[in-house]
Amino acid sequence: MTTPRRLIIAALLGSSLAPMPGQAQSVDLVMPENSAAVAEQSAPFASYPLPLGPFRDGTLPTKPLEGAVQQRAWRIDGSGASTLELLVPLRAQLAAQGFDIVFECEGLQCGGFDFRFATPLLPEPEMHVDLGDFRFLSATRKDEAISLMVSKSAAAGFVQVTHVGQKPAQALGTTAPATPQPAQETVFRQPQPSQGTGDTLASRLLASGAAVLTGLDFPSGSAALPKGSYAALDQMAAWMKANPETSVAVVGHTDASGGLAGNIALSRQRAQAVRQYLIRQHGIDSSRIEAEGVGYLAPIASNQTEEGRQKNRRVEVMVTSTPVQP
Template sequence: MRIRVTVPITAAALALFATSVPAKAPDHPLIKRYPSATVRLYEKLEYERFRLPIGIPEKAGEEPPTLTVTGDRTRHFYEIRGVSTLKLYENYRKALEQAGMDVLFECAHEACGEARQGNQLGDWIAINGKVFNWHGKPYYLAAKRDVEGKSTYVAVYMGGYKDTAAIQQVVIQEVPLVNDLLDINPDVLGPAAAAADSPAITEEQRAKDHPLLSRYPGASLRSSEKLDYETISLPMGPITGKRNAYEYDKLEVTGDLMRHTYQLPQVSTLKAYENYKAALDKAGFELVVDCQLKQCGNADQAETLGGLLAISGDVYNYYRKPYYLVGKRDAQSGPTYAAVFIGGYNDETMIQQNIVQTVAAQTDLIGVNADELHKELEEAGKALIYGIYFDTDKSEVKAESAPALEAIAELLGKHPGLKLYVVGHTDDTGSVTHNQSLSSARAKAVVQQLTQQYGIAPARLSPAGVGPHAPQASNHNDAGRTLNRRVELVKRVN
């Protein structure tokens, strides 16, 4: 019996067909399995880079000559009892010829080199990197066909052990890269080009993602955490050194932290990387770290790098074919950092995503303007004001607060339907009762200035004081206490 092939009228729909056999894993649409074959292993990855062997290694242990191709890759490991490798080879070769595929390289038995050299051809395309005992009387075929400017590649290794033969099969179909699959919301950070919508992401899923950046369509959320005003060390490059003595540059950043771990089946780390890179670019991020594959270090170093981003502290097996990105975008309240580690295992990709929205260390030096205030109110529902000044333990608004008050008045003038809570905050020094009273008095003083000096209707402003109960930072140091002494504008619904 041989593999049957049907060449359709339209070359773009090239397909090979054979007797259908039930299976736990599907065959590739291009090539149906040999009758009676069972699937031992199956793997499918979208948009993967692969080095296809087109010759034998000069020496055992060396790499064979390869052709680097990129596209959707599907691999199968089939097992067939009672069929010789010769019969398998003859059927595969005839089927590929009838489909109009050109043979790039083929070898049989001793022509595939000494035992170790022949094994390497099979190992190279095998899903788990080994043909194990199935290397007797080997045959190898690599073929290609171009259809409408795109190439399809097929490589097949056939080897036997006792009365059983095994087929290691890989099919790679060149496809254009689709790198607009992530939903990026640059309005969270300010004006930027809008990203394409991703209808594959449900509203329920999107609500669990970061407001800035969605998951990759089809990804499942393994874990997430949100921490207000946390300090995290971001690796700013690859890991060097040996285990237990690793070295790496790092950046300590403090701000609101959201971390996500996503699992993505049948998509290569390369395709996930290209989409994250494109999404960050659309949001106006500057890429400050970009390491790819071996640039991220050896296996142990890549695993350690991913673990620094992972919520659990470990990426386990998901460190293969790694990519690591750190993007930075400046905003009025401080820079935002997005750090993403992408690693794979078999046909799954795992994504470790950390996004930190920081506050500036010297926030009182930041100029306030109406447009920035409106943007922050729309994005976060509140805007922090550090340009309103009071003497220690006093509630009278000082004269140097005029620029901030003018910006608030301009904001309310530009948006006549806008209503605000004006909320006073203090640090945690002194008694709670006194700080509560002081923050309320300061909020009332700000409202009084805006209504009496700038003509804002009193009904649009509601003062409130919360004392030390909603800190922006730690009260254990001067920098944190400075951030906690502030006035907030909070958008009112009614």
């Protein structure tokens, strides 16, 4: 039996022994078996909007926090547990360590798509969120806070832990003292388990529940998808026909050039163009496809370089139903 993974977040630099008076305690979370940390991001001093309620009427209520912000995503391979079964032991551990649960929600109750994209998360596929099956929790303890996002795909469970402390903190998952470093982002990737279908759109959807639709040639500033054949969309349609019980969300993304409102509108229109292609060219039932746009709110690369901006200008498909087949 695999030993459960232990995640230790030290809220202050220094000894991992009992804290001195006035020092914050560490946060010690035991993750499920078969888990592995797949992505991490940290900054010694940054801001984080802690969600305090569901997304409603175009707004997500948050509490602005400042301090050492650390995020880590975990993948639990072969987990047959529900999102509630994944969340409950973590919630109990936080309560046992003196955290007060200030907000908790599930899927549509949270605000569904809008909540997910208004909440800072590590990118797909390391942190996968099924828009139809996720749970979220915010908790506080004195001058620190933790949020948990829990979701799953057909093949694995996913947990993101975000910790905000008032002073520079140790690196996630270690107990050794750390030297403060300039703000930076480090993403650790590991190979995804083979699904026996190679690196295809279907295999990526099965492994992580989301995939970038490659080869879509939108002219600059335009939402019109030029006439022609698009291999990624043809593969998408074939997969949906082979899985008639599934539904998906097509999500448009832009780089950070220009204003937010205009970018959200453009990204939504491009997603809608993809949706119409699947409906008109392949006869996919319109009720199975939703189209949304998030503008530049979910980058997968830096907007400081042209290469990064090109990666951020993309359309993704996300599975919003479970289960799915290869």
